[in-house]
Amino acid sequence: SAVISQKPSRDICQRGTSLTIQCQVDSQVTMMFWYRQQPGQSLTLIATANQGSEATYESGFVIDKFPISRPNLTFSTLTVSNLSPEDSSIYLCSVARGPEDEQFFGPGTRLTVL
Amino acid sequence: EDQVTQSPEALRLQEGESSSLNCSYTVSGLRGLFWYRQDPGKGPEFLFTLYSAGEEKEKERLKATLTKKESFLHITAPKPEDSATYLCAVQGSYNTDKLIFGTGTRLQVFP
Numbered sequence: 707s708a709v710i711s712q713k714p715s716r717d718i719c720q721r722g723t724s725l726t727i728q729c730q731v732d733s734q735v736t737m738m739f740w741y742r743q744q745p746g747q748s749l750t751l752i753a754t755a756n757q758g759s760e761a762t763y764e765s766g767f768v769i770d771k772f773p774i775s776r777p778n779l780t781f782s783t784l785t786v787s788n789l790s791p792e793d794s795s796i797y798l799c800s801v802a803r804g805p806e807d808e809q810f811f812g813p814g815t816r817l818t819v820l
Numbered sequence: 821e822d823q824v825t826q827s828p829e830a831l832r833l834q835e836g837e838s839s840s841l842n843c844s845y846t847v848s849g850l851r852g853l854f855w856y857r858q859d860p861g862k863g864p865e866f867l868f869t870l871y872s873a874g875e876e877k878e879k880e881r882l883k884a885t886l887t888k889k890e891s892f893l894h895i896t897a898p899k900p901e902d903s904a905t906y907l908c909a910v911q912g913s914y915n916t917d918k919l920i921f922g923t924g925t926r927l928q929v930f931p
Contacts, residue, residue: 707866737917748824748921749864749907764918798863805917806851811863 708733708801710812718818719789726785727815729799734779737802739809740772744795752797755782789819822847822912826922833898833929841893841906841925849913853891855884856907858924864907898929 709732719725729738738755752772753761761774776782786793796816800809823846833839845853852871856864868877870886877884881902883894893906905926909919 710863739917746923748923749909749919750921751918754917800863802917806911808852808854808866808869809919810866811856814861814863816861 707810708735710799710801710810712799712812712815714815715813716816716818718820720820721790723789724785724787725789725817726783727797727799729782729784729812731780731801735801736779736804737807737809738776738782739800739802740774740782740784741798741800741811742795743798743814749798752784755784786817789817791819793817794819822910822920824908824910824920824922826906826908826925828925829923830926831928833895833927835899835929835931836897838894838896838898840895841927843891843893843908843922844889845891845908845910847910847912847920851911851913853886854909854911854919855882855891855893856909858905858907867906895927898927900929900931903927903929 711730713728740752741749743749751764752767753763755761755774755776757776773785796814798814800811802809825844827842855867858864868884873888875886881896885892905924907924909921
């Protein structure tokens with residue numbers, strides 16, 4: 707399995723600001739994903755981060771709100787823009803060797819919006 | 821629409837008291853069913869992948885089984901360190917890189 711780190715581990719932000727979350731993997735991986743886990747709810751896929759091209763977003767998530775970068779095969783960022791209290795959640799990145807392989811998750815970033 | 825339902829939502833067991841967690845799923849062509857363990861404040865930890873009905877996998881006190889409609893995670897003689905939330909996810913044929921997660925079963929094992 708891969709070793710995955712996320713920064714920051716937690717943050718408290720003001721309404722209307724943005725937060726950028728970093729995900730770093732210790733080895734090259736084909737697939738990187740971003741999930742949201744709201745309190746008491748299951749993990750929901752936000753988007754697949756594609757290396758060298760635009761991310762693929764799931765229904766209900768848009769690039770203007772959740773811009774994603776993936777400059778290489780070991781690193782990705784997720785920005786949560788124009789924050790509102792409803793964005794308070796845990797954000798997780800995951801990686802996989804291939805599209806049908808098991809995914810391994812980072813430790814998560816806990817975001818609180820005041 | 822692909823869907824995963826886990827039951828019970830919460831389970832309290834005495835140490836040594838075996839039990840099973842259920843994951844019922846609806847998916848267009850199952851590619852894989854995944855079990856994860858999640859401790860508070862941490863990301864999910866991968867446990868098992870099951871691909872076809874009848875398949876079983878074991879790891880220490882855990883055994884996962886799969887039928888065409890559901891999966892069970894059997895916990896034999898649990899210990900307090902098995903306390904965690906157990907998540908089930910499926911991957912379907914039409915969205916092969918997407919995992920659909922259930923809401924999990926929160927397990928507490930008391931000494």
